[in-house]
Amino acid sequence: MDLKQIRQQLAKNNLKATRPRQAILEALAQASGWVTAKSLFDKLSGQEANIDFSTICRNLELLSSIGILCRVDRDSNGIFAYSLSEMDEHHHHLICRSCGKISPMEFCPLQQLNSTQTAGYSELECRFEIYGCCRDCQGKQGK
Amino acid sequence: MDLKQIRQQLAKNNLKATRPRQAILEALAQASGWVTAKSLFDKLSGQEANIDFSTICRNLELLSSIGILCRVDRDSNGIFAYSLSEMDEHHHHLICRSCGKISPMEFCPLQQLNSTQTAGYSELECRFEIYGCCRDCQGKQGK
DNA sequence: AATATAAATGCAAGTACTTGCATTTATATT
């Protein structure tokens, strides 16, 4: 998803292309990997921008909710990692507990689910992440 | 899982049956539903117990990790809900975004997963929750 | 170009844990 598509996506969702929001998206594009609210804040604070930490958090969450960003709970400790989505389709992530590496997975359990388990429920969404120890990290013991 | 089984489960994991821990487990047994760290803290603070909030958080997390408790992120906002596990087997949960109702689901996506997606990874675990709007809450709009 | 309006921001205060560390306590061993 390039910046042109992102602007369209914003417009489609009635979201404004504010200066802070654009600075955040540009920083994400430059980073070309995963960032945290804090790492973005530190990066953007150096520049003239000076964007509030709460603005960053709100944007990361909002942009994730419309599919522009991916978000994962890297250590299951409330520190979220974000990146520009690596693919257009809905997907989930596989996370190495040891080195923090994050890989996309096409599999979505919601599609596999026998619908009797969610009978009567509407507006279904799921949260799904797999944690493990990647090949590079096996041998090197512990975290 | 009754209190006898719980004690065995603790011993098996080299966990002590401390006074705070037992008070927490008893409170959970009485509550017979879902509680938060804060609701437990408020309840136990009234009594002679007077257990530190961090002790409660640490126990809830620890007891969840050995399967005595279930834990869910009810509103995806970092407030966790806990209960004594309703079943012995590993399982996940379906959560109503509107009323907060939590129902167990036997389905575990990790078992359904094509193993090529996690090739090279060991010690796999998954986090999986489904959010939706339950039958009772449909009609009543919004949250 | 001026105006209206909904969205977004920045600030300050709040929330829900989380962590480090010295001290206490439950259990196993003698």
Added chain:
DNA sequence: AATATAAATGCAAGTACTTGCATTTATATT
């Protein structure tokens, strides 16, 4: 029963957001 030891606790400080609200700003309409 006394002792050793690993586990757990309580306290204080820290972290990572989150929320409410007055003010600002981007976009659509006139």
